[in-house]
Amino acid sequence: MSVRIDSRICNGCPDKPEGCCEEICPGDLFFREHGRAVMREPADCWDCCACVKACPRAALSIELPFQISEAKLRLTARITKNTIMWKLFDRNGKTIATYKIPIRGNPFMSKLGD
């Protein structure tokens, strides 16, 4: 249950042959049922966040299973062309922290001597 699917936001990617999470999950854990994404075996999730990053509607987030943390924090990610934006939420949905990190291109090349 590391991935939480917000069924109010998930629309099952109706225009796609398979849902974005279904397409990307390295464990092949998602499928669609009644127009929503469903995880077939939450205990098989590796917490890699591939689905969280791929969801076009930010309907997915990760949280630690209760067995290893009772805090119930949630983490979401949004990828734009050259950066990733992470948001950390508390149990009540309040944003605790955000992080924006470059993921592509090389902002450091200008410092090259040659």
Next chain:
Amino acid sequence: MGTAALKVKHITTDILIIGGGTAGCMAAIFARQKAPQIDVAIFEKAHINRSGCLAMGLNAVNAYLVDSTPEDYLRYVLKDNYDVLRSDLVLSIGKRLNRMTRLLEEFGVPLPRGEDGKYIPRSARSIVMLGEHLKPILAQTVQAQGVKVFNRTPAYRLLKSASDGSTAGAVAFNLRTGEFIVARAKAVIIATGGASGIYRPSNPGLARTKTWYCAYNAGSGLAMGLRAGAEMTSFEMRFVALRTKDVIAPTGTLVLGTLMPQCNARGEKYLRAKEDMLGRKLTTCERLLHTIDEHKKGKGPCYVDVSALSPKQYTDLVESYLNMAPSIILDLLKDPARPKERIEVCGSEPYINGGHGMAGFWIDKNRRTTLAGLYAAGDVAGGSSKKYITGCFAEAEMAVEDILQGWGPGVQSDVAQHEEKQAVLELQSPFSTKHDITFNEVEERLQKIMEEYAGGCTQNYETNRDKLLLARRYLFALSERAQQMQAEDMHELMRVHDTADRILLARTLVEHMLARKETRWPCYQTRLDYPMRNDFEYKLFINSRVEDNTITVFKRELNPPYTPIPLEDNK
């Protein structure tokens, strides 16, 4: 689903790459760059954009030589491996590491540079990378090169040429279409990675898959190779990672990235004390060994103390983890007002791995396996530790170079039809209604046997002859019974074959562990009945091969020509 519904599709290609992870992607890119006229196909178990070990991202290049030489790299790996390793393989990797790193930058992976214009070092062999998007970037490069990628297509059997017995293709199935795919190729590169899921996971219930090594790496390439008669090496040198407890994130980010000390429960810097006492750096397995020893002495738990970090440094740490193991943030910032200052560390479950350890295919300097036409690169290739991603890239390049050497138009290999049919029938047999056990039951049984008798985490990674003999017996019974694992859909079919492969690897591992009657790499390989290192008799390789359905182990000398030394019996 009966045989009547069986859909079989045939494809032909020049180079077939099994596994689209670190080594597989790079092999495909090199092949097309060096020989654009050649057709290259990848069988990928998941989706190439986020598959294998790099799915989460990576925050450092751990094999980049900062102001040091390939010979220095070899000396370091030799010392860390207690002298048993293939120096030729390690050195050939060392010579390419820095060029492979620059390739990453060319592809568009951000590698920060300091004021001096140089990469930012974390240690003598590690530099900082903003690698969250490493895998998607690699995958895009693969696509741009015109490689044919078959996603959701795990392969489980190799095919041999009817005329000369060389490797001529593989059989896979597609999880979405339900088709069985028979590929014929002039050369096959296996790049499926190592294996997790052999030992009982350290976390319970819904957290059971929070392993350090990619949970979906079932070692199917190794199993495929064993079934086809390929020789393997050094399975007994398991890899156990020293990781943060519970969330099993890498500790390098803490220890190398922040230079914060590792302490026991009393605040004593036990690793530093040990190094001062010995007057040398500890080896990778010693750092784990001494952590376990602190627990045994009643001085556990052990942790990395990050209390000295400034708020800015702590944010850097968090961002660094987001690029590689994001879920640890949910633990570090559990109480946002007071970020965690003591991060508990522990050992992971053991893995079979040729990228950190040296378990895998026995290969020559050109990355040829012992089967003609079959190459191995990355974590699936044995004999050289600490290759990490740049080393995996280097191996991919060497395999491709050898294949292209003297490449001619050639004729497509001939595979006997009955062999293809046999492989497809084997793969679809779990759909038989007569089958009655689930892969979950079998997997848990496998992990229990390995944990308790073959030196799992809760056993402090220790074992002895009598336990191993029991493991052998129980695993054999399990492997017989596991032939009745059932599958109801394509996802389950994959899980069934993954589980069957893991059992074969576990059985091979136990034979290797029985054969090494010494303790060479504490924790990775500890025999309580032979607690000392025995350079006189065991400064050599333990190798294995499946012959007539029996796993045969033998020794090979440390140096060329690596003369084999048979074992009378293995007990």
